Amino acid sequence: MSDLTRLTISQARAKLRGKEITATEITEAYLSAIDRANPALNAYVAVTGDRARDMAKASDARLVKGEGGALEGIPLGIKDLFGTEGVHTQACSHVLDGFKPLYESTVTANLWADGAVMLGKLNMDEFAMGSSNETSYYGPVINPWRRSRLDTVVMPTTHQGDGGFVSAGGTKTQRSLDNAQLVPGGSSGGSATAVSAFLCAGATATDTGGSIRQPAAFTGTVGIKPTYGRCSRWGIVAFASSLDQAGPIARDVRDAAILLRSMASVDPKDTTSVDRPVPDYEAAIGKPIKGMKVGIPKEYRVDGMPEEIEALWQKGIAWLRDAGAEIVDISLPHTKYALPAYYIVAPAEASSNLARYDGVRYGLRVPGKDIVEMYEKTRAAGFGREVKRRIMIGTYVLSAGYYDAYYLQAQKVRNLIKRDFENVFAAGVDVILTPATPSAAFGIADEDMAADPVKMYLNDIFTVTVNMAGLPGIAVPAGLDPKGLPLGLQLIGRPFEEETLFQTAAVIEQAAGTFQPEKWW
């Protein structure tokens, strides 16, 4: 039998329903792929093999009776930020050592209700703070993609067989992989690597400033951050509550649409969950985009952006124009302030949300001579450097005398960023096309970024605006750079118009194709 892990969700769904394969078979195929690959890629921090087998067995029983749900028997990976009952849920932080919630997050509960199978919990940046998946307590995730070189090889003249055939020689080109390990992006680096390396059919992820879209772009996968309020945040470890949204990472646009439909819901347990029915996103795929107005924001052309990113953007524009869309130049004048405003708002909210890790109710406790020393030692030992940095910034900008200058100013700028988008949408723009990231995947332990936290933050320059305005954004692979690494384009839509994003992303995907890494692990 061919490798079941290579099937997309839509292909596997058809084969499961058609009883050509069983949920148990596909689950076993993924579990053995994880077994072989995880030592090299470090995508999973916990594999739930027994539970996966039980869930698959139950799925098979339902499939036999023709009672399968929308995701019946589809094996998924779950980011460690999602609360999963009785299973490792630690936001990849030391401070949550041993935490196993007695409840299930709404998003994962929705997935299980639709018949999905849980393979395990995926690595991520600690508390979703990072753009390279290097801040995880469980070590970095490795990108399955590696840089490659095109070599021209001279073919030797050969004599062959009895007939004395002599080949004339000549040259051919071949790609050879470089050994340098690259980051998968972050914070959902485990999700992106697992999907790209065929270690799950699809994965859950979360996005506070780009944590779904940037890793998707770095691994040649599709990632969508839906509109704020579309997926319930209940049961997801909180980072910055006004920015956090869950979404899927998948191998193609259709799979992302299938997953989002199951993940999204109206949830009374999250007061910011929006009362709107969840549409059939998949139905938007294949609809023509003729006459659609696509905005190209001039502010996304930044200094020092590599040529290949600009070239990719132009290719995307051409594809959409060829499909009948109308391309218009637009301006989002406050774009450059989104990242600095984010680095006030997100740390401020994080410093409040992470106050709960005090060594009393869950996780790590380091004893002290009194309760304050116990708190301080627990938090000093439990949080990594990046998390501490952000808690410190957040505490500072919220402290007496600085609140107005920093936090209030940032929240006002945030309204201006949102207004920029509202203005272009009011002018008739349906969707905005930008690059997803300012570069392709970079190396593990990049010295420049380690020396200057702001350099790392710049990875999110094109994605963070979307979180600040609460809009939906999708990253879709659009090509390879000269070193053979995937690059992505981003589409930004009006609130709750995820269907437009799937519709448009499918056009890009059809023109660009899909991308798989060459297996070295």
Next chain:
Amino acid sequence: MSVDLQTVKRVARLARIAVSEEDAERMTGELNAILGFVEQLNEVDVSGVGPMTSVTPMEMKKRQDVVTDGNKAADIVANAPATEENFFLVPKVVE
């Protein structure tokens, strides 16, 4: 604005994170790099603009003020590092 070593130590105390002298010195540089980066927000004219208070314009959802959950004391303390009879145990707070 920038922070000095004393301010960093004060903020660490507010955030309940123990820092060594070496940590505080390193953090001073890092925090100043970030504060320098966010400084550019001061050039934005925000006159007449209110702060964002709701990401999606919607009324706060309310529910009936009735008990919908509870009687889960054992669940609540299940993950605590130290408990006794469904209470969280902490070092002595009051002498």
